[in-house]
Amino acid sequence: MVELPCVPAYATDDLYAGRSASWAIFRSEWVLAAASVLLEMFRTRRVLCRYHPHLHDWIRSVGPPNICVNAAGPDTDAIATLRALLDLCDQLFDTEAFRQRLNARSIDRRDREGWIWTSLEVNDDGTRAKVAEDLLPFDLPYTADIIDARRYGPARGG
Numbered sequence: 001m002v003e004l005p006c007v008p009a010y011a012t013d014d015l016y017a018g019r020s021a022s023w024a025i026f027r028s029e030w031v032l033a034a035a036s037v038l039l040e041m042f043r044t045r046r047v048l049c050r051y052h053p054h055l056h057d058w059i060r061s062v063g064p065p066n067i068c069v070n071a072a073g074p075d076t077d078a079i080a081t082l083r084a085l086l087d088l089c090d091q092l093f094d095t096e097a098f099r100q101r102l103n104a105r106s107i108d109r110r111d112r113e114g115w116i117w118t119s120l121e122v123n124d125d126g127t128r129a130k131v132a133e134d135l136l137p138f139d140l141p142y143t144a145d146i147i148d149a150r151r152y153g154p155a156r157g158g
Contacts, residue, residue, distance in 0.1 A: 031058045035067045038085055039078060047115040048085055048129065056089050080127040084120060088129040091140060092116070101135055119143045 014022035034055055041049050059067070059082075068078035092098070099113040106112045119132040121143070130143045134150065 027058065028062060031055070031062050032067060035059045035062075035064075035082060039068075039082055041115070042081065042085060042118065042120075042129075046118060046132065048088060048118040049115050050092065050113070051089070053089075053094065056086055060086060080122075081120060081129075084127045084129040085118070088118065088131070088141065093138060098135075098138060101138065105133060105135075 011022045011026075015026075034051060038049055038051070038059075041047050064079045064082040064086075065074055068075045068082055102113040102116065116135075117132040118129050121128050121130055128141065130141045132143045132146065134142070134146050136150075
């Protein structure tokens with residue numbers, strides 16, 4: 001029999017039996033933890049963790065308004081930030097070429113393909129997360145300083 005890590009004893013039998021309610025509870029806990037890490041990593045380091053697309057879907061299914069709640073009620077800033085980060089995640093590529101490009105940005109960091117420098121832009125249109133590093137040739141929503149820096153670089157094309 002395989003041991004399940006970090007599973008309360010009362011749920012072990014239900015999980016082995018395949019009862020969906022127990023799996024839904026643990027999936028919800030994983031989603032809440034992943035969403036918390038996504039927000040905290042952005043707030044503290046300005047990076048976006050690259051999760052598997054299914055995890056993004058699970059976070060959306062629980063809903064940012066249900067995740068970003070404190071004692072005073074819904075945290076509108078956190079909700080807008082989480083939504084913006086998830087929207088940016090949807091625009092990132094999950095290809096070998098993209099992972100190689102991320103690794104090329106910092107060869108001394110083995111975990112480099114797991115995150116991207118990001119920034120938030122808040123205006124009348126809402127909150128948007130943008131990539132804060134140059135990842136050419138990939139077409140992504142970049143921050144204004146990255147776009148400006150490209151203008152000073154060598155001319156591209158023929």
